[in-house]
Amino acid sequence: MRETRSPSQVLFSHLPAQTTDIKSRIWKVQSWLNPLTLRVDTDGVRQRLLSAIDPWRSHGNDNGLANQLHQGKTVEVVGVNPEQGVKVDAWPNVWRCQSCRRVTNFKGRCVCGNKTWVQLHFVGFHECGYLGEPFIPKCPEHSQVFVKHSSSSSVRDLEFACPICHRALQRGLGAGRPCPGCKQPGLTFNVHRAASVYTPHTFTMVNPARPEHLQALLADGGREKSLRWVLSEMQTGRPEKLAPTRQSMIDSFVQQGLPLAAAEAAVQSAIDAGAGHLDKPVDVLDISPLxxxxxxxxxxxxxxxxxxxRRTASQLPGDPVGANLRAIYEDKYVPAVLRAGLIDVDHVDRFPILRGVFGYTRGGKPVGESRLVAYQGRQQSIRVYADTNETEALYLRLDPLRVAAWLHRRGLLKEAPTDPTKARIAIINAAEFPGRGDDVAVPTAGSAVLSLLHTYAHRFIRQLAVLAGVDRESLAEYLVPHHLGVFIYATPRGQFVLGGLQSVFETDLDRLLDLQVDAETRCPLDPGCDRSTGACLACLHVGEPSCSHYNKFLDRKTLFGSNGYLRKELS
Incomplete structure (x- = not known):
């Protein structure tokens, strides 16, 4: 039997050891057949994985995955092979007669004469990764069993008895027994599609669709030049258009294979010959080496x-537009951007994103509290199932002067610089960003910036979903806390129509930013929510994989509390 699914559906619904419904039957995914090796930045994937598994590492539930990554174990990133697809088997092999409700492990003609069977949709599972069929005892005298109340989806409602002598055989499915896989207690039973049975865990990262883009950036000053570009408010289209510096030229020569000493000598010769602009001080040297x-x-x-x-809101219109739009751009966009605490908003129509699934948990506990089961690839490598796409995004850039002042008022920054570049450098030097699994008892500059940016992003996603009339799960975030930025992008697996972000950017950005500031700031569950974390499902949470930090580091008070970033009297 062959069924057609999109790559996104396969990535999130047809993973190894996962069960799925196909044509009114239950199937278990065995493997992806000859998956395709994706071209990715493997070092970037390794670092992103370490960040993603941090909650499990901090709870001691990562099964040693963090150590394996640090030790250099091979990581392979694969995508579904569209020609061969996914191998699935009909499972569990436990069937119920639709007429008399007898339960058996084989199909054929039932003793009642009926030939129509349906699978019992319950499975047993354990946090070690075990998944098994439920064991249902038969009458010792008649070797038969039937189930009462078969329409219930609750394990507790299941009653098994002999259809001949009506002897009671079992209630439920024997939860709490030792796991057949690891022999530890805690075997649980549930409907096969319940989230507690199988919860895949994901990460996202920027992955250039064409590797030559990364090579071009690295060959022209690379990381150091990109940093200077961001610190200068991205005033040019790309980092490569910035004037070269001594360090960027040295890095460029080293990238081309020249030894460091030879590269330094070549650059010094250029300076001595009159290229004096190469010897200007590099402002990034003010950043701590740490x-x-x-x-x-x-x-x-x-x-x-x-x-x-990319297109920048403050520079619209770039093309000829009507008088009405021109008036909106000139009179409303920039004031709305500044009022919302931003330095600018960019529209990126080809945002290159990789979405990867690195493992799963069973048990339905909060992130980090269940044992993480990672996927294994060829020769015991660490496998990531992934797909790559280019989608559209809005890049929100918080105002560094306003963020520095906000941190200074909270006592988390010694001084608030009045120069944007110096403010960015001061924030980078002061902010040590917590890991995804960390619990920060006392706020730091890093935790405050992360909470501010993360809360801002979640509120923005909710306002954007309302304005655009789409499901918020079709939008996702990609945080860049070091540079006070966040990409809000349309997920390729969601219902957001590509071009929707462009439409909002070109016609309704001012309304969207006004909503970000003026829309309801209270939670339906206040005062309880406000007194606890200041963030919950009713006001700020979004689903995984839309959220990159598992709905942690969120608090409405960072935006609208007594010292909130968007408090109008403080603006």
């Missing part, structure tokens, strides 16, 4: 994400 590597890596991500071009 912070600079991450700042450069994330700046390179921004450069890759916008490599194919």
């Amino acid at each position: 912070r600079r590597e991450e700042a450069e890596a994330t700046a390179l991500e921004v450069a890759l994400a916008t490599y194919e071009g």
Whole structure:
């Protein structure tokens, strides 16, 4: 039997050890047949994986995956082979007669004469990764069993008895027994499609659709030049258009294979010959060495994400437009951007994103509290099932002066610089961003910036979904906290029509940003929500994989509290 599914459906609904419904039957995915190896930045994938599994590592539930990644174990990223697809088997092999409700492990003619059978849709599972068929005892005298109340989806309602002597045989399915896989207690039973049976876990990363984009950036000053570009408010289209510096020229020569000493000598010769602009001080040297590597890596991500071009709200209109739109751009867009605490908003129509699934959990516990089961590939490698797409995105850039002032008022930044570049550098130096699994008892500059940016992104997704009339799960975030930025992009697997973000950007951006500031700030579950975390399903949470931080580091008070970033009297 062959069925057709889109790559996105396969990625999220047909993963190894997952069950799925196809044509009124239940099937278990065995494997992806000869999956395709995707061209990715493997170092970037490794770093993104380490970040993604941090909640499990911090709880000791990552099954040693973090250590394997640090030790250099091979990581392979694969996509579905459209020619061969996915192998599935009919499972579980437990059938119920539709006429008399007898339960058996084989199909044929039932003793009642009926030939129509349906699968019992319950399975047993354990957090170690075990998945098994339920064991249902038969009458010791008549070797038969039937189920009462077969329409219930609750395991507790299941009663099994002998259809001949009506002897009661079992209630439920024996939850709490030792797991046949690891011999530990805690075997659980549920409907096969319940989230507690199989929860896949994902990560996203910027992945250039064409590797030559990354090579071009690295060959022309690379990370250091990308960092200077972001610090200068991305004033040129790409980092490569910035004037070269001494360090960027040295990096360029090293990338071309020249030894470091020879590269330094060549650049010095150029300076001595009159290329004095190469010897200007590089402002990124003001960044602490402890912070600079991450700042450069994330700046390179921004450069890759916008490599194919972007349009900036403050520079509209770029093309001839009608008088009404021109008036909106000139009179409303820039004031709305500034009022919303942003330095600018960019529209990226070819945002290159990789979405990967690195493992799953069973048990339905919060992220990090169940054992993570990672996928294995060829020769025991760490496997990531993924797809790559180019979608559209809005890049929101928080105002560095306003963020610095906000941190200073909270006592988390010694001083608030009045120069945007110096403000960005001060924030980078002060902010050590917590891992995804960290619990921060006392706010730091890093946790405050992350909470601010993350909360801002979730509120923006909710307002955008309302304005555009789409499901919020069709939108997702990609945070760049080192540079006070976040990409809000249309997920290829969602219902958001490509071009929808462009339409909002070109006609309704001012309305959207006004909603971000003026829309209801209270939660339906206040005062309870406000007194606890300040974020819940009713006000700020979004689903995975739309959220990149598992709905942690969220708090409405960062935006609208007594010292909130968007408080009107503080603007």
